[in-house]
Amino acid sequence: MNNIILILFLCVSCSFANAQTIMTLEKAIAIALEQNYDIAISENNNEITTNNAIPGNAGLLPTLDATGSIDYGLDNTRLQFNESPEVVETTGAESWNYNASMNFGYVIFSGLGNLNSYKQLKVFADQSDAAHLIVIENIVLQVASAYYNLLRTESNIEILEQSLQISKRRYNAARNRKELSGGSGLDVLNASVNFNQDSITLMEAIVAFEEAAIELNRLLGRDLRTEITAQEVARVNIDYNFDALKQEMLDQNKTILSSKLQEQVSLLGFKIAKSTYYPTIKLSSSYSYNKSETEGSFLRLNERNGLGVNLSLSVPIYNGGSRIAAVKNARLQFENSSLQEEHTELLIESELLKTLNDYNVTRQIIAKEKSNSLVAEENFNYSEEKFKLGQISNTELREAQVNLLLSKNNLNNQQYNLRLIELELLRLSGKLVKSE
Known part of the structure; x- marks a missing residue:
């Protein structure tokens, strides 16, 4: 199997580091390539197919x-x-x-049957290479998704911790107001309920983070309890052109390549069937x-x-018509593989177009979410000042707090979703994984 090149130019590691061991996305993918079980099994199967593609298995060599x-x-x-x-x-x-x-x-x-059989074996080997690259692509996407999910859940924990601190301040303020100036006991109860609920939500977020780490370790084929410190990755905004992506898709997409190779296999099968007449x-x-x-x-x-x-x-003179049936069936199989290849191209193109639309829309959503997050933060700061002056109720301050929390979570989720969409665009255009 040729060496594998991973094209992850969208994932640029940040420059900061510390004494603690950092697991970058590139390092996580490198570990998966070495230790993931699905990749190891696929590589062995690919090597088996390559080993079979020899002239002797096609009857071209003497015995x-x-x-x-x-x-x-x-x-x-x-x-x-x-x-x-x-x-x-x-x-x-x-x-x-x-x-x-x-x-x-x-x-x-033998009617060139053995020669075409050898050609077919070599195409099988090429097809196995493409299938192996598809397995690697899927694992890369799974690792990247798990890695980004780890970062996303970690960011959610930070957001919820900030929200919990706000709830704690609200509770303390409501309690002090009740004790010092005869404030409402209902405000204290509401603030206590909100604080407890935010504590539970934070605990659930921590569990989600731990589960994300377990899933990433599973994909890396190592001890599930291994601690992971993920590093934030920067991204570069790119305006993708559909026509350019489509051409790259037609030239490099592994599923389309496999479909084209299957068409060659069927054509050679048709020639092998015809060779029995000679x-x-x-x-x-x-x-x-x-x-x-x-x-x-x-x-x-x-x-x-x-x-x-x-x-x-x-x-060969007569064998009951089995040769005629074999040739007819081989021709139909070739026609089916040609139709399947056209259908695969159309299917991948539709996925590419939909993913590109998702990419553009998500970028617009992120821009609005950033603006909304700034407004929500400004609104909360303003509401908190008015609450201290006794101009708004505890419930109104809670509403401003929830709006801030939702806006930050939405922005966080959309940003990581965009990164996965970018990787999917690379996969569909055949640039995510290449072989030398």
């Missing part, structure tokens, strides 16, 4: 066999010849037989050696050796 044997016998014999009254008896007569031969065989012509010419040769030694026999030693050559011609 050469050697055989040998030795027989031993211990016999009692009693012989009487014609016109002789004398009987010859032998007890414990030994006999030895030696046989050795070397056989050569070669198919000179005669077959075979050449064979053998060299043999035989030696017999027998005690108590009128022929004590018999030894011979010799070379034989045979040239045979086999002409």
Whole structure:
């Protein structure tokens, strides 16, 4: 299998670092390529298919066999010849037989069936390469998704911790107001409920983070309890052009490539089926050696050796119509593979167009979410000041807090969703994983 090149130019690691071990996205993918079980199994299967793509498996090379044997016998014999009254008896007569031969065989012509079979084996190997790259693409996407999910859940924890601190301030303020100036006990209860609910939400977010780490470790094929410190990745905004992406898709998409290779396999299968109409010419040769030694026999030693050559011609005349059916079916299979290849191109193109639309819309949503997050933060700060002055209720401050939390969470989720969409665009255009 050729070396693998990962194209992840959208994932640019930030420059900061600390003494703690950092797991970058690039490092996570590198570990997965080395240790992921699905990739290892796919690589072995790919190597099996490559090993099978040799001329000998297609009948293009001659065969050469050697055989040998030795027989031993211990016999009692009693012989009487014609016109002789004398009987010859032998007890414990030994006999030895030696046989050795070397056989050569070669198919000179078989309607080019063996040549097309070899070509088909090589296409199978290319198809296996494409299938292996598809497995790698899927694992890369799964690892990236798990990695971004880890970062997303970590960011959610930070947002919820900030919100929990706000709830704690609200609770303390409501309690102090009640104790010092006769504030409403209902405000204290509401603030306590909100604080407890935010605590529960934070605990759930921590569980989600831990589950994300477990999933990433599983994809990396290592101990599920290994601690992971993910590093935030910067991204570059790119205006994708559909026509350029489509051309790259047609040239590099692994699923389309596999479909085109299947069309070649079917075409070669059709040629192999047609080759059965042609005669077959075979050449064979053998060299043999035989030696017999027998005690108590009128022929004590018999030894011979010799070379034989045979040239045979086999002409197919009639076999009940099975060849005709095989050729018809092979032609239909080729037509089906051609139709499937066209359908695959259309399907991948539709996925590309929809993903590009998602990308553009998500970018617009992120821009609005950023603006909305700034407004929500300004609104909360303003509401908190008015709450301190007693101009708004605890419930109104809670509403401003929830709006701030939702806006930050929405922005966080959309930003990581955009990164996954970018990786999907790379996969569809065939640029996510390449082979040298």
